[in-house]
Amino acid sequence: MNMQTKNWIxxxxxxxxxxxxxxxxxxGEMTIAIFRTADDRLFALxxxxxxxxxxxxxxxxxxxxxxxxxxxxxxxxxTGAAQGADEGETASFPVKLDGExxxxxx
Amino acid sequence: xxxxxxxxxxxxxxVIVGNGMAPGRMLEHLFETTDxxxxxxxxxEPRVNYDRIMLSPVLSGEKSYADIIIHxxxxxxxxxxxxxxxDKITEIRRHERKVVSEKGVVAEYDNLVIxxxxxxxxxxVPGHDLPGVLAYRDLDDTxxxxxxxxEGGRAVVIxxxxxxxxxxxxxxxxGMEVTxxxxxxxxxxxxxxxxxxxxxQKELESRxxxxxxxxxxxxxxxxxxxxxxxxxxxxVIDASLVVMAVGIRPNVQxxxxxxxxxxxxxxxxxxxxxxxxxxxxxxxxxxxxGMVYGLVAPLYRMAKVAATHLAGASEAAFAHAETPTKLKxxxxxxxxxxDFAEGEGREDIVLRxxxxxxxxxxxxxxxKVIGAVLYGxxxxxxxxxxxxxxxxxxxxxxxxxxxxxxxxxxGQADPLAAVAALPDDAEICGCNGISKGTIVQAIKDxxxxxxxxxxxxxxxxxxxxxxxxxxxxxxxxxxxxxFKLPEAEGICGCTTHGHGFIRRMxxxxxxxxxxxxxxxxxxxxxEGCAKCRPALNYYLVADWxxxxxxxxxSRFINERVHANIQKDGTYSVVPRxxxxxxxxxELRAIxxxxxxxxxxxxxxxxxxxxxxxxVKKEDLIPVWADxxxxxxxxxxxxxxxxxxxxxxxxxxWCRFGTQDSTGLGIKLEKALWGAWSPAKLKxxxxxxxxxxxxxxxxDIGVICxxxxxxxVYGGAAGLHIQGTTPLGKVAxxxxxxxxxxALTQYYRETGFYLERIYKWANRIGYDHIKEVxxxxxxxxxxxxxxxxxxxxxxxxxxxxxxVAGAEAHEFSPMATLNLEAAE
Ligand SMILES: Cc1cc2nc3c(=O)[nH]c(=O)nc-3n(C[C@H](O)[C@H](O)[C@H](O)COP(=O)(O)OP(=O)(O)OC[C@H]3O[C@@H](n4cnc5c(N)ncnc54)[C@H](O)[C@@H]3O)c2cc1C
Ligand code: SF4
Ligand code: SF4
Numbered sequence: 001m002n003m004q005t006k007n008w009i010x011x012x013x014x015x016x017x018x019x020x021x022x023x024x025x026x027x028g029e030m031t032i033a034i035f036r037t038a039d040d041r042l043f044a045l046x047x048x049x050x051x052x053x054x055x056x057x058x059x060x061x062x063x064x065x066x067x068x069x070x071x072x073x074x075x076x077x078x079t080g081a082a083q084g085a086d087e088g089e090t091a092s093f094p095v096k097l098d099g100e101x102x103x104x105x106x
Numbered sequence: 107x108x109x110x111x112x113x114x115x116x117x118x119x120x121v122i123v124g125n126g127m128a129p130g131r132m133l134e135h136l137f138e139t140t141d142x143x144x145x146x147x148x149x150x151e152p153r154v155n156y157d158r159i160m161l162s163p164v165l166s167g168e169k170s171y172a173d174i175i176i177h178x179x180x181x182x183x184x185x186x187x188x189x190x191x192x193d194k195i196t197e198i199r200r201h202e203r204k205v206v207s208e209k210g211v212v213a214e215y216d217n218l219v220i221x222x223x224x225x226x227x228x229x230x231v232p233g234h235d236l237p238g239v240l241a242y243r244d245l246d247d248t249x250x251x252x253x254x255x256x257e258g259g260r261a262v263v264i265x266x267x268x269x270x271x272x273x274x275x276x277x278x279x280x281g282m283e284v285t286x287x288x289x290x291x292x293x294x295x296x297x298x299x300x301x302x303x304x305x306x307q308k309e310l311e312s313r314x315x316x317x318x319x320x321x322x323x324x325x326x327x328x329x330x331x332x333x334x335x336x337x338x339x340x341x342v343i344d345a346s347l348v349v350m351a352v353g354i355r356p357n358v359q360x361x362x363x364x365x366x367x368x369x370x371x372x373x374x375x376x377x378x379x380x381x382x383x384x385x386x387x388x389x390x391x392x393x394x395x396g397m398v399y400g401l402v403a404p405l406y407r408m409a410k411v412a413a414t415h416l417a418g419a420s421e422a423a424f425a426h427a428e429t430p431t432k433l434k435x436x437x438x439x440x441x442x443x444x445d446f447a448e449g450e451g452r453e454d455i456v457l458r459x460x461x462x463x464x465x466x467x468x469x470x471x472x473x474k475v476i477g478a479v480l481y482g483x484x485x486x487x488x489x490x491x492x493x494x495x496x497x498x499x500x501x502x503x504x505x506x507x508x509x510x511x512x513x514x515x516x517g518q519a520d521p522l523a524a525v526a527a528l529p530d531d532a533e534i535c536g537c538n539g540i541s542k543g544t545i546v547q548a549i550k551d552x553x554x555x556x557x558x559x560x561x562x563x564x565x566x567x568x569x570x571x572x573x574x575x576x577x578x579x580x581x582x583x584x585x586x587x588x589f590k591l592p593e594a595e596g597i598c599g600c601t602t603h604g605h606g607f608i609r610r611m612x613x614x615x616x617x618x619x620x621x622x623x624x625x626x627x628x629x630x631x632x633e634g635c636a637k638c639r640p641a642l643n644y645y646l647v648a649d650w651x652x653x654x655x656x657x658x659x660s661r662f663i664n665e666r667v668h669a670n671i672q673k674d675g676t677y678s679v680v681p682r683x684x685x686x687x688x689x690x691x692e693l694r695a696i697x698x699x700x701x702x703x704x705x706x707x708x709x710x711x712x713x714x715x716x717x718x719x720x721v722k723k724e725d726l727i728p729v730w731a732d733x734x735x736x737x738x739x740x741x742x743x744x745x746x747x748x749x750x751x752x753x754x755x756x757x758x759w760c761r762f763g764t765q766d767s768t769g770l771g772i773k774l775e776k777a778l779w780g781a782w783s784p785a786k787l788k789x790x791x792x793x794x795x796x797x798x799x800x801x802x803x804x805d806i807g808v809i810c811x812x813x814x815x816x817x818v819y820g821g822a823a824g825l826h827i828q829g830t831t832p833l834g835k836v837a838x839x840x841x842x843x844x845x846x847x848a849l850t851q852y853y854r855e856t857g858f859y860l861e862r863i864y865k866w867a868n869r870i871g872y873d874h875i876k877e878v879x880x881x882x883x884x885x886x887x888x889x890x891x892x893x894x895x896x897x898x899x900x901x902x903x904x905x906x907x908x909v910a911g912a913e914a915h916e917f918s919p920m921a922t923l924n925l926e927a928a929e
Contacts, residue, residue: 011921019291020633020659023920034920038291038300038633039447055675058663060636064450067636069663069671074636078450106923 050088
């Protein structure tokens with residue numbers, strides 16, 4: 001009902017995710033990829049490239065972006081938007097850290 | 107009424123708990139404006155107020171304790187301050203406005219200031235309480251370290267942040283052997299990005315300090331005193347001193363027990379008042395505006411705010427501001443301020459000067475400076491900090507910003523710097539063993555001006571040609587403007603350098619990590635991209651076997667999970683069948699696996715293997731475990747590396763067969779499996795020129811004939827079709843093995859990432875390859891030896907490793923949520 005309400009859900013701990021890597025959280029039909037950057041920031045995107053649904057969680061993470069493993073689109077981790085000349089956007093979710101615990105906002 | 111009168115006639119009582127830098131500064135401000143207070147200080151440390159920051163110069167021997175005293179005994183007398191040294195407050199009775207000390211002193215207050223600072227955090231590993239384990243916080247710790255250093259031996263410093271590195275540098279100057287253990291991949295990761303962290307590590311290592319990153323301390327060893335440190339990976343380091351410098355925690359216990367509001371620190375409002383209006387707090391123990399602080403600049407601002415409020419009604423309020431970080435190790439110049447994380451809408455300007463070992467990065471957002479990281483050249487730190495604080499629009503000077511304040515108006519990074527920095531005996535042309543000095547000499551002595559001249563006279567870059575760029579750079583340096591450098595073509599947007607240049611520099615400068623390459627070759631991005639990172643990772647794997655640790659995060663997914671990702675997100679799994687030979691037991695195991703895991707498609711491949719398609723990601727590990735149990739390893743059908751050796755049945759069965767083609771194929775595959783190469787590598791051995799194994803369109807092929815073996819290579823049968831070219835004929839299987847190992851190694855060492863062997867051969871020249879890998883018996887032998895050495899580290903079954911638990915995070919979701927449907 002209330003669009004504002006966020007449930008912060010404990011999905012694991014920071015050390016579960018490799019630096020410059022990602023892990024997936026399954027939420028019913030949807031898979032959400034949680035990325036950890038080299039400097040330990042976290043981002044969450046739907047695990048689906050806006051181009052042809054490539055699994056972004058499997059891509060290479062660099063400089064605040066991930067490169068899709070299927071056709072090399074570069075997606076911003078913060079906004080989910082395709083970079084450069086490509087156009088499209090993947091859903092992004094809030095994610096935060098409480099101590100070592102990773103909280104995903106759904 | 108009477109109480110108020112009373113206050114006017116006597117001085118108010120101000121009691122301070124803790125005598126650190128923050129309250130010291132607060133009192134200075136207070137005494138400047140008023141003498142309305144009678145001040146009493148309790149200090150747990152048995153001394154006056156001294157400059158804690160300067161403990162590092164005391165440790166290194168550059169200063170003594172006397173040099174760093176802020177307020178001597180005389181100062182307290184002059185201001186009528188009663189200082190209880192070495193007496194700790196154990197209780198605050200708020201309702202009585204009294205504090206009680208350990209030694210039983212009770213003091214009344216009108217106003218109380220809590221300035222208990224923070225406590226060093228001690229990791230509670232076994233052995234943390236042994237004699238010889240010290241923190242780094244006060245003069246006693248410093249004296250303890252100086253004493254330990256007199257005994258000599260090795261100090262292990264746990265923690266590669268500001269404090270730990272200052273301790274390490276000081277102990278080294280005191281003559282100890284020093285090892286720094288740091289949990290993170292790079293030093294001072296809170297203040298520095300990876301590039302600057304790399305430079306810092308290099309500098310410390312050049313001073314003889316051993317740095318181990320990603321080192322997780324498991325326990326401290328020793329019976330009656332420290333004897334060593336054991337890491338989680340089992341490594342044991344001998345040590346006579348262990349310094350823990352892993353962080354600090356605000357010291358809030360006293361405030362908490364008194365019932366004040368405490369979160370991470372003692373919570374105050376912007377006037378430094380706690381939840382009790384008669385109690386203020388300043389220093390590292392405070393949490394104000396949701397932040398706690400560990401550097402003196404903000405603490406001094408707190409001190410000033412608290413002093414003005416203690417002196418009377420005031421508008422003063424504490425406001426957050428970025429504090430730059432500097433390291434007080436003589437000769438290590440670094441500076442960082444603000445926010446330097448990557449992020450949307452942020453723009454990085456990076457300037458690397460490999461020759462001078464400097465790195466500068468300025469981070470912009472909306473045309474404003476929001477952060478800066480400087481290493482080596484910190485002259486402009488204050489200027490960037492000023493631009494950051496003022497929030498000035500810098501779009502006007504965007505182009506020249508990175509060169510610094512003095513440089514407004516122009517200047518370019520020198521593309522030749524890296525080559526200029528090479529010593530004269532650095533090898534430029536590997537094929538012909540030509541050094542930089544030889545080329546410079548030839549250019550000067552013979553007046554050479556063109557690349558063709560240089561090639562003719564020195565042979566440099568005359569063979570495989572990968573060093574052409576380097577030779578041109580040497581010419582540019584020697585001839586100056588007389589030589590026009592061709593436009594360099596970078597392998598991706600992150601660099602202007604080509605593959606050949608990068609590969610040669612990795613060897614010439616002994617670059618052994620991705621950050622090292624990026625720094626020394628002046629990458630324009632902080633972390634590279636999906637194009638350059640896998641290439642660099644391959645070059646480092648190929649060039650430094652046994653030394654370089656493969657960076658999984660710089661590999662494409664197929665090579666990370668050791669299976670081929672399919673378009674629906676499932677994987678295909680191909681077990682190795684050496685030479686295309688299998689057994690009934692193996693086939694049964696494969697059939698069982700297909701049944702057990704509901705694998706929808708089982709297909710025979712063109713490379714004589716069986717492909718299991720449609721394996722779910724979570725089934726990969728159990729599938730591999732079952733295949734491993736039946737004696738099979740990964741077929742590497744996903745790898746930029748050796749894929750398959752295809753064979754025909756040869757003399758075993760075929761009436762035309764001339765040699766044991768199957769046996770030779772198995773032998774070759776046993777020698778080559780596991781090898782990474784620039785692109786995929788497929789072989790075939792065929793038992794006679796009828797060529798049933800199709801050797802003449804493979805990357806490398808062997809055609810058996812009556813008199814021996816003909817080796818061919820450079821075939822292609824994909825989008826591009828090309829027959830192989832003969833390399834040479836040999837008489838024995840051993841020679842086949844040696845020649846093919848040498849050829850493969852030469853390709854591994856000089857190929858460009860993703861360059862198939864036929865493209866490589868077209869570029870380098872078939873004649874030249876034949877010289878190296880076949881004609882020149884000595885070269886052939888040494889390449890083959892290098893290959894076999896490298897295989898020692900490569901022939902580890904990745905499936906078995908992962909079944910045993912390696913990289914477990916790749917194979918299972920982090921969490922599976924069962925949320926109720928959203929309303
Ligand atoms: C080696 C070293 C190097 C540093 N280098 C720098 C630097 O380069 N730049 C920088 O900005 N900062 C640096 N710092 C940090 C800086 O020194 C601190 O931020 C600052 O000293 C903290 O001041 P404080 O007054 O909050 O606490 P402290 O100086 O820690 O003082 C707290 C005092 O309170 C006493 N105390 C605690 N509990 C009680 C109690 N119940 N009763 C009575 N007394 C009590 C303690 O004994 C202690 O003396 C460094 C720190 C160290 C240790
Ligand atoms: S092509 Fe995509 S990524 Fe690719 S880019 Fe595609 S699905 Fe993504
Ligand atoms: S290549 Fe020659 S030896 Fe091999 S199977 Fe064919 S005919 Fe027989």
